[in-house]
Amino acid sequence: MNNLDLNTLLDEQTKEELNIKLTSQNVSIEKYIAKVIKKDLDSYINFKNGYYFDRNIRRLFDSQENQVPFTKLENDLFNLLLLKRGDIVTYDEIEKFVWKDLQMSRFTLRNKIRDIRTKTYKGIVKTSSNLGYKID
Numbered sequence: 001m002n003n004l005d006l007n008t009l010l011d012e013q014t015k016e017e018l019n020i021k022l023t024s025q026n027v028s029i030e031k032y033i034a035k036v037i038k039k040d041l042d043s044y045i046n047f048k049n050g051y052y053f054d055r056n057i058r059r060l061f062d063s064q065e066n067q068v069p070f071t072k073l074e075n076d077l078f079n080l081l082l083l084k085r086g087d088i089v090t091y092d093e094i095e096k097f098v099w100k101d102l103q104m105s106r107f108t109l110r111n112k113i114r115d116i117r118t119k120t121y122k123g124i125v126k127t128s129s130n131l132g133y134k135i136d
Contacts, residue, residue: 045082049121053082060120068119073098077112081125081135090132 006029010018022032045053050063058079060068070078076098081089095104113125113133126134 045085047120047124051120051124062120070116070119074112074116074119078116078125078135081133085135088128088132088134094132 006015006018018029018032022029025032027035043055045055047053051060051068053060058075060070060078062068077094080094080097084093091104091106091109094109098104113127116125124135126136128134
């Protein structure tokens with residue numbers, strides 16, 4: 001790995017702010033950089049076909065880094081399934097957390113799942129018959 005010369009990369013104000021942060025956290029520049037890099041790497045969840053989810057902004061992107069154009073409802077549904085990744089999210093949970101005070105029909109939910117799959121790829125959301133949905 002190359003040694004970086006922060007003096008040439010950062011302006012004076014940024015160097016001063018960084019120095020204050022390092023001093024207040026009592027951490028070395030190396031440990032701070034490692035922490036920032038780890039946080040950046042941990043902020044992404046990778047899916048098949050080059051899709052990835054950015055946890056910081058809670059949005060899904062395709063392999064060309066275009067944001068997947070989910071509606072608010074689709075985005076809320078996808079985020080709930082992702083939050084409980086690996087677990088089946090029941091119809092009742094989906095209705096409570098995505099539809100909130102509105103009544104949800106299973107037909108409408110199936111259509112929203114279909115729309116998510118159409119905008120991404122078929123296997124991104126798995127169906128658990130008569131139970132709910134999940135993302136692995």
